[in-house]
Amino acid sequence: MDIQRDCSRLFSSDLYRSLLESSQKIVLRMRPDGRILYINPFALEFFGYDERTIVGQSIYETLLPTGSQGDPLYDDLIGRMASDPAAYLHHVNQNRRRDGSLVWVAWTNLPVFDSHGQVQEILSTGTEITELVEAQNRYQVICEHTGQAMALVDASTTILMVNRRFETLTGYRKEEIEGRRSWTEFVVPEDRDRMLDYARRRLADDPNVPPQYQFRLKTRSGQWRHILINLSRIPGTDQTICALLDITDRVQIEQDLELQKAYFEAIYQNSPDAVALLDPQDHIVSINKTFTRLFQYEPHEAVGRPINDLVTDDSIKAHAEDLSRQALQGIPFEVEAKRKRKDGTSVEVAIVASPIRLEGRLVGIYAAYRDIRRRKEAERALREMDAKYRSIVDHSNDAIFVLQDGFFRFWNPRFRLWAGYTDEEISQLPAERFVHPEDRSFVFEYHRRRLAGEPHVPSSYRFRALTKDGSVLWIHINAIVVDWDGRPATINFARDFTREKELESQLMQAQKMEAVGTLAGGIAHDFNNLLQSIQGYTELMLLNKDPDHPDRRRIQRILEGVQRGSELARQILTFSRKLESNPKPLNLNEEILKLKPLLDRTIPKMFEIRLDLDPQAPTIQADAPQIAQMVMNLVVNAKDVMPEGGRLIIATQAVLETSQLPPSLKPGKYVQLSVEDTGPGIPLEVQDKIFEPFFTTKPVGRGTGLGLAMVYGIVQNHGGTIFCDSEPGRGARFRIYFPATSETPQEVGSRDEPKPAARRTGxxxxxxxxxxxxxxxxxxxxxxxxxxxxxxxxxxxxxxxxxxxxxxxxxxxxxxxxxxxxxxxxxxxxxxxxxxxxxxxxxxxxxxxxxxxxxxxxxxxxxxxxxxxxxxxxxxxxxxxxxxxx
Structure with missing residues (x-):
């Protein structure tokens, strides 16, 4: 193309050319392929070229640092302009002068389209910002070490600079943001107009623009985060420093509180009980709708008055005031009594009163009144029925009982004799306690289906019952659905055929298994009682020995034996009864060394187990058996994926610097435990699922999918975090971070000796x-x-x-x-x-x-x-x- 002809066509207006020639900004015009068509005198002087040597040359060979085509910014410039032709495209770029020196320039680009809508040329104007960028680089060091996400934004909404926390918050890298994205891209659409209005008013020095406000930020993954932003304009510039604080958790807590308030109000106002909230002086603060219906008082008539002035008369006021004093002392109660309504009539109610405390201080009383007139009428009707049929039922050879809502509502003496409980105990214990655990599911499923009216539900069947002393009775039962006190229930006629069942061989075997379980619990209980006596007498002997007495060491060994015996009993109960967690200060290295012999005996010899234990690893707070189980699960999991053998590395490492921690962990001191194998690795598509219960890649019958789920649960219970690093063909490494503790592990036998006296006596x-x-x-x-x-x-x-x-x-x-x-x-x-x-x-x-x-x-x-x-x-x-x- 004839460059001079292009320039003549471009500058047909002498005035337009005169403006460009006299401009103190960098102005150039180029083809889409980067060839320069025109450059103004200011730009020639700035870059050190003359018009003859640069016009017609490529921008890649003259002005860009790379010196060749392939600069990522300019490679996609044409496409981005074509997609949004109505907008200016701003960017900041480093450019090269003729003498080789590099300068920073802020560019504004305007595409020129031909009649076919294709980008024909680009007009670019630039301003040197080298000093500003260098200043930004100095301040960026400060920004990188602040606790908030930081961004520097110009008047065109372009983000000029961000810190690493901004990257973490948004999910984008600095290279994708700085000079290439507008801050409006990170704002959810519903908040964008409001923030743009704030930005325009801030540039116009509107004093009423808030310097701090909330908005919702959209991350790369599409999540919305609630942000509190503080803005400060740099004096003498159109640039603004933005400090962003992620308050998503706080907002969620506030929303949860509002939701809880709404839940409370709905429950309070729609409660079937008449509820009054009282202050510490027993005056009414609030009443609900049911209170108004029951006692006939509107809120404005009740609030501020003593509760007993409203709902009692002289005949019952003394007793009511005694109850109020009890409640005001912080003692809850439940009673049934009569109370007065506004029209003077009385009503039988069940009263529940409970203190309301705030930070241990009594701030009010919750008082609920339930109308029990219908229940009382039903009780009277039941007593009349009892009088008619009690004689027949009491002398029956079968046990007869009524079951409703999972509890026994009625029973005859034969049932009480079988069960072994008192009448009071039977009325309070759930019915499932009387049914053998192995039979509960089908017994109560039959009961549920029968009450639901389903057809073909057997009304006669057999099951095992449990008495108070743990005896098993085989029961043959016939059940009939009835209406009891206005609600469905079953009347059950039960006959004991345990003697016949004992003749069957299957029951004999079941009784043996039951005896084994009972024996294990009994032995553990008696063993612990025996150890208690040994330990008590030993500690008493130790109190009477001088520190240098030769018997003290022997007595200490007895105490160590007691402790080991206690641990043995605890291990038995742990296996059979699942003891609760017992965290103590623990040296992780020592626990792994203790576990190593077991691993050597358990893992086949074609596996090499290496230990790499950091002697500087601090103490953690943990339950030793659970830690052992966790390590064992990880090792067994690694063994299963290497059927031909391989290498396992168990390592610990002290993590004392925040910079060594994964970003998701809170700052602090940690101990890292890692278990690494040389197996085939974990496929990428399943790595997100490996900790899910029942997820397994093993063939049917080879795995339950609970091993890693149990590991995850143990780690969570200990306040730790687990990560999995794996690539197909390169094995897998599980990294577990446990918070460190300053406490020292207590050695076996090094417990504190009994003190000569307690701090207090009684x-x-x-x-x-x-x-x-x-x-x-x-x-x-x-x-x-x-x-x-x-x-x-x-x-x-x-x-x-x-x-x-x-x-x-x-x-x-x-x-x-x-x-x-x-x-x-x-x-x-x-x-x-x-x-x-x-x-x-x-x-x-x-x-x-x-x-x-x-x-x-x-x-x-x-x-x-x-x-x-x-x-x-x-x-x-x-x-x-x-x-x-x-």
Missing amino acids: TVLLVDDEEPTREIGSEMLEHCGHKVFTAGNGEEALELYRQQGHQIDVVILDWIMPGMGGQKCMEKLLALDPDARIIIASGFSPTEGPPELVRAQAFDFIAKPYPIQQLLDIIDRALDRPVSGP
Whole structure:
């Protein structure tokens, strides 16, 4: 093409050419292939060229640093202009002068289209910003070390600079953002107009534009993040510094709180109970709709008035005020009573009152009134029916009972005799407790289907029942669906045929298996009781020995043996009863070294197991058996994918610098445990699923898919994080990060020796059916300054508490005792004294001992065998707990 002819056609207007010739900005015009058609005098002087040597040359060979075609910016420039011809395209680029020096230039490009809509030429104007870029580079160091995502934006909305946190937040790399993207691309459409308006007003120096506000940011993956942005304009420029803080979690919490408020209001206003919220002076703060319907008071009539002025009269006011005083002391209650309505009529209600506390301080009372008139009428009708049929039912040879909502509503003496429970216990225990666990599913499925009216449900069948003492009865039952108190239920006629069933060989085998399970639990319980006596007497001997006495080392060895025996019992219960987690300060290296011999015996010899343990690895807080199980699962998983053998590397490493951590972890000190194999690796398409329960790539029958799911669960329970690094053909490495702790692992046998006395002293009631346990416990506690009462069973303990309860501070209650067991004894003790401080002691594990609901009523639980210092510490805490008062 004739360059001079092109220039003549381009500058047909002398005025237009004069403006370009006199402009103090860089101006050039080029073909889509990069050939320069025109360059103004300012640009010639700036780049060090003359018109003759540069016009007609390629921009790649003259002005770009690369010196050849292939610059990624200019390679896609034409396509981007063609896709959006109505917009200017801004970018910042480094350019080369004739002498080889490099300068930064901010360019604005305008495409010129031919009659066919193709880009024919590009007009580019530029401004040198080298000093600005260098200044930005200096400040970028600061930006990179701030805790927030930072961005520098110009008036055209182009992002000039971002820090690494901005990359992490958006998912884009700096090279994809700086000079190439507008900040509007990161804003969700619904927020974009508002932010553009703010930007225009800020450039116009509008003082009312907020310097801080929220918006929603769209990441590369399409996620929306809630952002709090702070903006500060650089004086003398049109550039703005933006600091972005991700507040997505905070926004979610606020939304959850609002949702919870809405849930509470819906539940409160639509509750079937009449509810009143009271202040600490027993005045009404709020009532719900049901309260208005039941007691006939509108909110404006009730709010601010004492509750008893509204719903009681003189005949019942004294009792009602006694209950109010109890509630205001923080003591909840449930009672049935009569209350007065606005029209003067009375209504029978069940009242539930519970204190409302905020940070331990009583701020109000929740009072709920349930209309029980219908229930009372039904009870009266039931009593009339009982009078008619009681004689027949009571003398039946079959057990007869009514089952409704999973509980027994009626039963005859024969059923009570079979079950072995009192009437009170039967009324409170769920029906499933009377059915053998292996039969519960089909028994209650039949019951459900029968109540639903499904056809072909057998009304007569056999199952195994459990009595209070654990005996198994084989029952033949006939069930009939009836209406009981206005709701469906079943009347059941049951006949015991256990004697006949005992003649069958299958039952004999089942009884043997049941005996094995019972024996295991009984042995563990008795073994722990035995160890308790040994440990107590040994600790007592240790108290009487001087520090340099030659017998102290022998006594310490006895205590070590007791501890090992306790661990052995715990391991048995762990395998059979699934003990709860017991985290302690742990040296991960030592645990792996302990596990190595087991791995050597378990893993075939064609596998090489290497250990690479960092001696500087700090302590972690963990449960040793669970850590062993986790490592074992990972090793077995690696072994299974290498049928021909291979190498396994188990390594630990101290991670003490934040820069060494994956971005997803919080700053802090960690210990990294890694298990690496030389197997075939994990396919990319399944790597996201390997920790899912029941997901496995093994053939049917070769794997359950629970191994890695259990590993993941153990890691999560320990507050850790797990990563999997794998490529097909290059093996797999599992990296686990555990938070480090400053605590020191307690060596076996290095426990603190029993102190000569507790910090505080009091009066202790020790209840245990084992005489040696009572003897040594009493002797140790008295030696430490406590006064001790002892009882060999629950009945004796109750009698002692009735006589001496005013001076008994703490009760140590054995959970498993003949006659009245620990649970029943504790219930009766709390009935005598709701403030009784009860410490449950048991040779069973926590999960096999008292249930969570019962343990919540006790002060604490201690598992046998326990060191005396542990018991003394619990007693000290119990003595420190104040009682609620009369």
